Amino acid sequence: MRFNLTTRMAAILFASCAMAGAASAQDDFPSRAVTIVVPYATGGMSSTLTQLIAEKMQENLGQPVIVSNQPGANGNLASGAVARAAPDGYTILLGTPSTLTLNPHLYAETPFDLFEDFDPLGLYAITYSVVLTHPDTGYETIDDIVAAAQAAPGTINFGSSGPGSFGHLAGELLAALGDVEMTHIPYPGGGPALTDLMAGRLSFIFGDTIALEQVEAGNLDAVALAGIERIAQAPDLETVAEQGWERLDFTGWQGYVVPRGTPEEIVVRLNEALAYALEDETLGQRINELGADVADPSPEVFAEVLRSNYDKWDQVVQDVDVVIE
Amino acid sequence: MDILTELSANASMGLAVALQPANILYCFIGVFLGTLLGVIPGIGTLAAMTLLFPFTFQLEPTSGLIMLAGIYYGTNYGGTIAAILLNVPGTPGASVTCLDGYPMAKQGRAGVALLMTAVPSFVGASFGIILLMVFAPVISENALRFGPAEYFSLMVLGLVAACTISSGSAAKGLAMVVLGIAFGLVGSDIYTGTQRFTFGVPVLTDGIELVALAMGLFGLPEVIASVRGAKDVKLTQKRVTLKSMIPTRDDIRRSLAPMLRASGIGSFFGTLPGTGGLIASFMSYSVEKRVSKDPSRFGKGAIEGVVAPETANNAADMTAFIPTLTLGIPGSTQMAIMLGIFIIHGITPGPQILTQHPELVWGLIMSFWLGNILLLVLNIPLIGLWVRMLSIPYSLLYPGIVVFICAGVYSISNSVADVIVMVFFGALGYLMRYLNFPAAPLILGFVLGPMIEEHFRRAMLYSRGDPATFIQSPISGVILAISAVLVIWTIVNAFRSHRQRRALNEGINQV
Incomplete structure (x- = not known):
């Protein structure tokens, strides 16, 4: 399904040849290959979905759409590189709340400015987090976890997929809001943290909805959905808002941005291709299988999400007092 | 009986995956390329894997890993061919095979030696695969x-x-x-995100890329060395006919017991972290020599001396997957690369892998069988081709390899910086080679060092800073005790052999 090496090479070759004489290409955009930069390694959810979207966009645009994985520094490397790329529509960046709206607050230095360097192209998926515990703990609500931390200070451990991750901030925010002591135990990725939760070493984690499989298998308990409204994937699962903890809303998203200054008609054209891709049924199914929902791809919606998320994470980072040097 | 039904269910699930036409093809390509690179002296298993893994990028994870595993165990077969015909081990694991394989070739028995490495290799591998299938789920x-x-x-x-x-x-x-551990520390601290030894270089924030390091240490020095002085090779036999492969009844009789013993020895050392095929073949060779009625035959073309190390080597290659797949702990350098490539494909080996990716795991395991059968069937008629491979001038071969190495490293994260890192380690690797420092322990330190730190700090976080946690757990306590015994045994042994050596006034060269 992926591009093989030769097509990719051919596309790159073609792209570099075309670059020489493409100054006036605005009217017939795209006249060469479009690259989507993914700030993560291959294999993850965003990378897999972008591969599928790229294939569909290629159909619509009539030019190759290449996915380039450029992992590094929690997404900062790729975001910084695209921020400096030419605003001609040929370079697109994949963004998540972490890479675009959280990193600027979390890191002492980020190589881009969200509003100065990027324009929204459109969202493609909304992702969710769930609060998971081991069945033996007997926690049924967020309040139960806080009560347990109050009753026996220094016994609660929560895992995350690394410092500055959603899981880390969510756990710290819960501790701050509940005014209790909890120990953060980071893991290199969500999988190993899930294993230690199943072994009963961790008290809880804020994990991906993909872990709901383990809840169904009886290995884990889901305490709440870390969002405001219930979702179709787990209609019986109470939300943190229902339990009175609306600030623990860790609903995420995945979308694309372009370097700021990209001509509007080009953004419109790319957005058309994105909307076309999202109409595909198999793609929609795949997104649902991964525990996410298809998003409204309009740039206006994304602009609003970026603005509100940026302020939200600013507040969260101040509340939990986490900085990464 | 429950275990048996589960085992056969897993086996048939795996076979269904492994026998998909595409996967058969990739398995074939893997073992073919593995043998090809294994035959070329100096391109060991690691170099072959690092050279060829970029080709697996574009494949589905299952096909990619099947192909890569084929390269991994295929090199051993190739390495043996060079060992027997040239007295140059194509892979380090084959160095023991030289001891008796080359004398056999000189006696005009190269054909028998080649067959009697291929068949026992298959037996050893099969033994290893069965253990893998039984123990991985447990x-x-x-x-x-x-x-x-x-x-x-x-x-x-x-x-x-x-x-x-x-x-x-x-x-x-x-x-x-220790040097490997030091390099492993470069990057973001996984507990705080703080940068360590990155010197403000953005590409180092996630640490040094394992594959760039491995290609630099194993691939480049080989090429540089060949520029300095590639020798033309002298083949003992230009042609190996099928007829010359038929072993005598005596050969077969002598081979049976060593095959069984070596399967056991090889399987054991394969699972032990930090050892692997080379140690396994050394051990089984010395065991055979010790139990033999006439040890003086060894080194002069004894068939047991060829059968035992090859069986052990291949058994170890298979059982090495047990800790790698189930615990995510790479037992050997090759497995460290394998682990890295699993992760590049988005799959994290560990306790969950069997439940999360059963098709992939069982498909991979069953493909080992397919691959070993292919190797057995392939190598007998293809020996002539391999022999001719050995006479390609290095001046044509190695420049092409450099191009592959650079393209491969670049393709990991589309970054030129990784290529620069690789060149740095190429220079270091050449220096190490010159000074006779082994590169494999460096890679093991590089991979295991940060993992040790990670788990040490996590254990201390859980115990709220009490180091007793490492002895309070019975499993951990016993393992640490074994480690301590091993250290003491080595020190005592080194001391004793030093005294012995002085007394004998000569080194003990043989195993």
């Missing part, structure tokens, strides 16, 4: 008992074993492990 089911303290202890054992049981100088091995 360990996976019990893996939840393995917490940070247990992981820490297991990896300490691995590093201790790598330093003490390795074949060369223990001091040099230790030095390289």
Whole structure:
């Protein structure tokens, strides 16, 4: 399904040849290959979905759409590189709340400015987090976890997929809001943290909805959905808002941005291709299988999400007092 | 009987995956390329894997890993061919095979030697695969008992074993492990995100890329060395006919018991972290020599001396997957690369892998069987081709290899910086080669060092800073005790052999 090496090479070759004489290409955009930069390694959810979207966009645009994985520094490397790329529509960046709206607050230095360097192209998926515990703990609500931390200070451990991750901030925010002591135990990725939760070493984690499989298998308990409204994937699962903890809303998203200054008609054209891709049924199914929902791809919606998320994470980072040097 | 039904269910699930036409093809390509690179002296298993893994990028994870595994065990077969015909081990694991394989070739028995390495290799591998199939699920089911303290202890054992049981100088091995750990520290601290030893270079924030490091240390020095002085090779036999492969009844009789013993020895050393094929073949060779009624035949073309190391080598290659797949702990350097490539494909080996990706795991395991059968069937008629491969001038071969290395490293994260990192390690690797420092312990230190740190700190976080946690857990305590015994044994042994050597006034060269 992926591009093989030769097509990719051919596309790159073609792209570099075309670059020489493409100054006036605005009217017939795209006249060469479009690259989507993914700030993560291959294999993850965003990378897999972008591969599928790229294939569909290629159909619509009539030019190759290449996915380039450029992992590094929690997404900062790729975001910084695209921020400096030419605003001609040929370079697109994949963004998540972490890479675009959280990193600027979390890191002492980020190589881009969200509003100065990027324009929204459109969202493609909304992702969710769930609060998971081991069945033996007997926690049924967020309040139960806080009560347990109050009753026996220094016994609660929560895992995350690394410092500055959603899981880390969510756990710290819960501790701050509940005014209790909890120990953060980071893991290199969500999988190993899930294993230690199943072994009963961790008290809880804020994990991906993909872990709901383990809840169904009886290995884990889901305490709440870390969002405001219930979702179709787990209609019986109470939300943190229902339990009175609306600030623990860790609903995420995945979308694309372009370097700021990209001509509007080009953004419109790319957005058309994105909307076309999202109409595909198999793609929609795949997104649902991964525990996410298809998003409204309009740039206006994304602009609003970026603005509100940026302020939200600013507040969260101040509340939990986490900085990464 | 429950285990048997489960085993056959897993086996048939795996076979269904492995026997998909595409996967058969990739398995074939893997073992073919593996043999090809294995035949070329100096391109060991590691170099072959690092050279060819970029080709697996574009494949589905299952096909990619099947192909890569084929390269991994295919090189051994190729290495043996060079060992027997040239007295040059194509892979380090084949160096023991030289001891008796080359004398056999000189006696005009190269054909028999080649057959009697191919068949026992298959037997050893099969034995290893069966153990893998039985133990992988058992360990996976019990893996939840393995917490940070247990992981820490297991990896300490691995590093201790790598330093003490390795074949060369223990001091040099230790030095390289420590250097590897130092390189492993570069990057973001996984507990705080703080940058360590990155010197403000953005590409180092996620640490040094394992594959760039491995290609630099194993691939480039080989090429540089060949520029300095590639010798033309002298083949003992230009042609190996099928007829010359038929072993005598005596050959077969002598081979049966060593095959069984070596399967056991090889399987054991394969699972032990930090050891692997080379140690396994050394061990089984020395065991055969010890139990033989006439040890003086060894080194002069004894068939047992060819059968035993090859069986052990291949058994170890297979069982090495047990800790790698089920616990995510790479037992050998090759497995460290394999682990890295699993992760590049988005799959994290560990206790969950059997439940999350059963098709992939069982498909991969069953493909080992397919691959070994292919190797057996392929190599007998293709020996002529391999022999001719050995006479390609290096001046044509190696420049092409450099291009592959650079393209491969670049393709990992589309970054030129990784290529620069690779060149740096190429220079270092060449220097190490010049000074006779082994590169394998460096890679093991590089991979295991940060993992040891990670689990040590996690265990200390859980215990709220109490180091007793490492002895309170029975599993962890026992493993640490074994490590301690190993260290003491090595020191005592080194001391004793030093005295012996002085007394004899000559080194003990043989195993």
